Amino acid sequence: MSGLILCREKTVTHPYYVTELGLHLYTGEELCYFIYNDILLIGEDFLDERLFDFLEQLGEEKLADRARRLKEQAGLFDVLYLLLQELHYYNTAELFAFRRRLEELNGSSFSARLKAKGDYLFECGQYYHAIRVYDQVLEQDARELSDSEFVAKIWHNKGCCNARLEMFDEAMYCMDKAYQLSRSTALLEKMFVLSELGGIGIPRAADELISGGMRKQFRTNLEDHKKMAMFTGKALEVVNASDKSADEQAEAYRTLLARWKEEYRRNQI
Amino acid sequence: MGLILGIDLCDSFSQISVYSPEKNAPDPLLLGGSDAGGMISTTLCKVKGSDRWLIGTDAYQRALMGEGTMVDKLVKLLMRDTSATIEGVRYSAVDLMAAFIEQLIRLPRIVYKEEEIDSIAFSLRVLDPDLLDRLTEACDKCGLDRSHVRFLSHTECFAYYVASQPKELWPNTVSSFDLTDAGLDYLEMKVVRGRRPQILQASREALDEAFDLDLLESPMGERMADTILSACADRLLQKKLVSSVFLTGEGFTTVDWAKEFLKKICNKRKVFSGQHMFADGAALIAYDSTLKESRFPYLCICEGRLSSTISLYALQDGRNEQLILAAAGSNWYEAKASAEFILDDIHTLELMVTPFATQRVETISLSLDELPARPNKTTRVEVIVSFASENRVTVRVVDKGFGDLFPASGTVIRKDFLIS
Numbered sequence: 177m178s179g180l181i182l183c184r185e186k187t188v189t190h191p192y193y194v195t196e197l198g199l200h201l202y203t204g205e206e207l208c209y210f211i212y213n214d215i216l217l218i219g220e221d222f223l224d225e226r227l228f229d230f231l232e233q234l235g236e237e238k239l240a241d242r243a244r245r246l247k248e249q250a251g252l253f254d255v256l257y258l259l260l261q262e263l264h265y266y267n268t269a270e271l272f273a274f275r276r277r278l279e280e281l282n283g284s285s286f287s288a289r290l291k292a293k294g295d296y297l298f299e300c301g302q303y304y305h306a307i308r309v310y311d312q313v314l315e316q317d318a319r320e321l322s323d324s325e326f327v328a329k330i331w332h333n334k335g336c337c338n339a340r341l342e343m344f345d346e347a348m349y350c351m352d353k354a355y356q357l358s359r360s361t362a363l364l365e366k367m368f369v370l371s372e373l374g375g376i377g378i379p380r381a382a383d384e385l386i387s388g389g390m391r392k393q394f395r396t397n398l399e400d401h402k403k404m405a406m407f408t409g410k411a412l413e414v415v416n417a418s419d420k421s422a423d424e425q426a427e428a429y430r431t432l433l434a435r436w437k438e439e440y441r442r443n444q445i
Numbered sequence: 446m447g448l449i450l451g452i453d454l455c456d457s458f459s460q461i462s463v464y465s466p467e468k469n470a471p472d473p474l475l476l477g478g479s480d481a482g483g484m485i486s487t488t489l490c491k492v493k494g495s496d497r498w499l500i501g502t503d504a505y506q507r508a509l510m511g512e513g514t515m516v517d518k519l520v521k522l523l524m525r526d527t528s529a530t531i532e533g534v535r536y537s538a539v540d541l542m543a544a545f546i547e548q549l550i551r552l553p554r555i556v557y558k559e560e561e562i563d564s565i566a567f568s569l570r571v572l573d574p575d576l577l578d579r580l581t582e583a584c585d586k587c588g589l590d591r592s593h594v595r596f597l598s599h600t601e602c603f604a605y606y607v608a609s610q611p612k613e614l615w616p617n618t619v620s621s622f623d624l625t626d627a628g629l630d631y632l633e634m635k636v637v638r639g640r641r642p643q644i645l646q647a648s649r650e651a652l653d654e655a656f657d658l659d660l661l662e663s664p665m666g667e668r669m670a671d672t673i674l675s676a677c678a679d680r681l682l683q684k685k686l687v688s689s690v691f692l693t694g695e696g697f698t699t700v701d702w703a704k705e706f707l708k709k710i711c712n713k714r715k716v717f718s719g720q721h722m723f724a725d726g727a728a729l730i731a732y733d734s735t736l737k738e739s740r741f742p743y744l745c746i747c748e749g750r751l752s753s754t755i756s757l758y759a760l761q762d763g764r765n766e767q768l769i770l771a772a773a774g775s776n777w778y779e780a781k782a783s784a785e786f787i788l789d790d791i792h793t794l795e796l797m798v799t800p801f802a803t804q805r806v807e808t809i810s811l812s813l814d815e816l817p818a819r820p821n822k823t824t825r826v827e828v829i830v831s832f833a834s835e836n837r838v839t840v841r842v843v844d845k846g847f848g849d850l851f852p853a854s855g856t857v858i859r860k861d862f863l864i865s
Contacts, residue, residue, distance in 0.1 A: 179791030180759035182768060182784065183825060191848075199849035205787055206848040209823065264763040265787070265822070 181205070181265065188233040192226060196297060196305050198441070204234050208265035211256050212274055215281070216289070216296040223247045223255055236262070253278040287313050287320040291330060301439060303337040310334040328357035335366070344374025352379045361390075368394040410436070447561030448553055449735065451602070451728025453568045453721075456520045457626045458484040458695060460721055462728035463553050470609075471728035473721040474553055476501075483720055484695065485552075488517040489545045491531045500548040519545050520569075523583070524576050539579050543586035550587070566595040566731035568602040568723040570627060572749045574833045577778055595734060596778055598749035599623065602726025604634045604647035607691075608741055609729050614715060617686040621722070622674070624696025629655035631681055636743075637802075644774075644801065647747035652677060658696050667702035674706040682710065692718040744774040746801055748835065751775050753800045753864050755830055755838065759786055770830045773801035777832035785845065788813065788824045794842060796830075798864045809840070809862045816844050817854045823847040838862050 184204050191200035194210060196217045201207050207230070211218065223243070231240035239262050246255050260266055260274060281289060294309035313330050314321070321327050335350030348370045355363040364386055367378045372395075377383070386394070405411055417428035449464035451471060460483050462471040475483045490504030490513040491497070499507055508515035514531045516522070522529070522538040529536050536544075554560055567580065577596050584594050607619045621632040629652045637644035654673050660666035682690075690710045692700065697718050700707060710716055733739050746752050755771040770782040794811040816824055825845040832838050839861050846853030 179789050180757065180794075181787040181789055181822070182759040182761045182766075183786060185785075202848045203825075205822075205825070206850060209847070209850065264760065 184234060186233070186235040188230060190229070190233060192230040196302060197300060198302075201230070204231075204236070204263045205265050208260055208263050211260060212266060212270070214296070215256070215274075215277065216293045218252070218256065219293075220252050223252060231259075239263075253282065285320065287316050287326070290316075291326070291333075294330075294333060298333060298337060301340075303340050307334055307337045310337070324357045328354045328360075331357065332363065332366075339370060339373075342374075344370050344376050348374070348376055348378070352382060355382055364390070365394045365397070369398055372398060447563035448557060448559050448565075449563055449728060449732045450550065450553060450565045451568065451724045451726065451731050452549065452565065453599075453602070453723040453727065454487070454520060455570060455625060455627060456487055456518050459487045459549060460484060460724040461549065461553055462721055462724035463557060464728040464732040466732075471721070471725040471732075473724065474556060476552065485549065486517075487519050487545065488515060489519060489541055489548075490515045493532070498544045498548055500545055516541055520576075523579050524573060526575070526579060539582045539586065542580065542583040546583055546589075547587045550589075562589065562593060564593050564595075564731040564735045565589060566597055566602075566727040566734070568597050568599055568727040570599050570630070572596065572598050572778065572834070574778070595731065595776070596749075597727055597730055597776070598649070598747065599630070599723050600632055600647045600649040600748040601745060601750060601776075602723040602730065603632045603649075603691075604645045604726070604745055604747055605729045605733075605741065606722050606726035607634050607689075608645060608743060609726075610689075614689045617688045619689045619691070620682060620685075620687050620710075621691040621693060622677070622697070623694040624658070624674075624692075625694040626658055628652070629677070629696075630694075631677065633681075634747075640744075642742050642744050645743045645745045645747070647745065649748055661696065661702055671703045671705045674703055675709055678706055678709040687714055689715040689717065691722055692716065693720060693722045695720075744801070746774060749776055749778070751777050751780060751832070751835055752802070753798045755864075756797050756799065757795065757828075758797075759784075760789075767797075770796070770828070771832070771838075773799070777835050781829070781831040783827055783829040785825055785827050787822055788816075788826060789822050794828065794840070796840065800865050807865070809838075809864070811840055811842060811858060811860050813842065813858065815858050816842075816856055817851075819847070819851050823851050833861075836864050838864055 188202055191202045192207065193200055194214075194217075197214070201210055228240040228244055231237075231243065239259070242262075243255050243258060246258055257271070257275060257278065260271060266274065284292075290309055290313045294306045294313065297303075297306035297309060310330050310333055314327070314334075331350045331354035335347045335354060338344075338347035338350060348367060351363055351367045351370065354360075355367065364382060367382055368386060368391065370376065371378050378386070407415075413432055417425065417432055420428050446466065449466075451462040451464070453460040461474040463474055464470075465472045473483045476485070485501040486505060488500060488504045490499045490507045492499065492507060492513045499513065504513070504515055507513040516529045516531070519538070519542055523542050526538055528538060529541060550562065550565070565584075569576070580596060581591065581594070585591065603621055607615050615634070615636070618633060618635045623630040623632065631650045631652055632647065633650075634645060634647040637646050654677055656670055656673060660670050697703075698720070700718055707716070733741060751771055751773050754769055754773045756767050756769045758765055759768050760766075761768070768784065770784065771780045792813050794813055796809045796811075798807045798809060799805075800807075813826075816826070825847055827843040827845055829841040829843065830838060831841075839859065842858040844854045844856040
């Protein structure tokens with residue numbers, strides 16, 4: 177292999193906007209990367225005129241036509257595979273791996289696919305989007321939601337999203353729902369943490385199950401986590417900025433704030 | 446159709462040829478109808494108390510009469526990027542060259558009653574990158590469209606001039622002696638056959654035997670000059686199959702003084718003497734650049750042209766292809782090329798340099814370690830190849846990021862290479 181892939185010369189005037197991630201795609205290579213890595217975010221609605229217009233802007237009119245026709249004759253995954261194959265960003269081995277992933281996804285239920293999408297959005301920090309996806313799962317008919325462990329996980333994950341957004345009441349409600357289905361002690365601890373952070377009460381039924389010893393252990397764990405938090409994540413970023421020289425410090429803080437604002441804005445979509 | 450001009454721009458004299466589509470040949474611009482009228486002194490004179498500039502003999506006359514201030518050696522001034530103060534105003538070398546070019550191109554505009562210039566090519570003894578930059582600036586100041594302006598070496602103009610002559614004049618090597626105040630140059634052109642396209646290989650050698658043209662003002666000096674040139678002819682033409690010899694430059698305005706030299710070079714060869722070879726060659730190239738397809742189906746390798754092809758391998762539509770960034774035979778000053786690539790598990794950029802004559806590939810490498818660490822295939826780079834001369838190449842790699850996913854860092858990796 178040469179190690180270089182010649183980029184397509186055409187640039188688009190109207191980039192493709194990925195709502196879930198709050199970002200634009202400007203080139204065929206970026207579109208391939210998005211399809212390959214964010215397949216969980218892609219649903220049937222992805223194959224709309226916006227996508228075909230984008231392909232036409234890239235000078236891929238024939239491919240756009242083929243994709244339109246294939247959309248009618250086959251499914252989403254066949255069209256995605258066609259795009260990756262024809263845009264030549266991934267090699268044969270990578271396409272083979274992609275095909276395997278598509279087959280795995282095809283084998284899973286609709287609810288499981290939705291859950292995976294929600295989980296992926298959570299990982300990307302898109303908490304509002306993730307909540308909407310988890311709600312979609314919970315709206316499925318009873319047959320899809322027959323596994324109580326699965327439903328408990330959905331409530332738990334939705335609770336985590338709410339907690340990240342500091343919506344502690346909603347988070348507590350979700351954790352309680354999850355607990356009712358799974359009876360896991362770990363969930364009791366999470367409810368305890370929520371009550372401490374949000375200054376809210378734990379639902380009575382669950383609260384009564386937390387013994388004095390458990391409460392003490394949960395508090396110790398929380399204190400440890402708080403101490404750890406000083407050396408990780410955003411706190412660490414602030415420490416790194418404050419370590420800079422006086423001249424660079426102001427610029428470092430400005431950059432950090434701008435990034436956090438951007439992340440927050442993306443999350444609000 | 447607008448004017449198509451070839452200008453031989455030298456420190457002492459400049460010459461203009463106007464390409465005539467009717468005659469299908471360049472036409473020297475001869476002021477006053479004589480051959481000497483084609484030699485325009487590269488001199489500028491600002492008329493006292495006015496904004497009027499004069500060039501050539503007019504400039505000399507006004508200055509001698511004390512009616513203006515004269516500046517000469519304009520090419521040298523431009524090369525050194527110095528300035529001249531006239532009537533308390535400081536003029537940069539670019540300003541002065543712009544004033545000179547403006548007056549120079551007025552001449553064919555008046556004679557041909559045509560303002561529009563479709564193509565203009567300047568022929569220069571030496572192609573220095575700084576000189577070319579300043580000359581470009583001067584042309585801009587004259588309102589010349591950059592896309593219509595070309596800068597060529599004397600060597601290239603000589604090669605094209607010869608190639609435009611009947612083929613019986615150049616079945617073998619063609620030589621030229623250019624004798625001016627600036628020096629004595631020996632130029633040579635031959636056709637490398639057996640390749641498609643055929644190669645015109647031309648070179649120039651500034652001879653150490655150069656002498657001041659004042660030497661020709663006395664019979665003794667003439668004899669000495671003749672002896673010097675005869676020795677040069679012996680050395681340079683010996684054991685070579687030379688079909689024709691062209692003599693040019695103000696030193697060869699007459700050849701009566703060079704009897705011995707002529708005897709040597711006229712031996713079984715055709716010999717021509719004239720003053721417009723470089724301007725004519727430039728006009729031919731200027732005209733050729735207006736055509737969709739060149740009339741000269743040759744690859745020209747000479748001063749000002751790249752003698753090696755620079756390429757790299759990249760995946761194009763899934764196939765590993767050789768991508769040529771600069772082809773042998775291109776004018777180095779115009780050969781800047783760029784292309785964008787995605788890096789796929791690569792830490793060193795390797796460019797191949799293939800000299801036209803040998804096909805022996807050399808590799809030049811550039812480390813990409815300075816680029817930001819990102820997941821594989823998420824770094825888009827622009828590779829820019831530019832030249833400071835035929836054999837000095839600069840490679841720049843600019844980080845372009847990967848859209849909104851991985852914003853560009855602005856990192857630029859640059860390295861200069863010497864190529865054969």
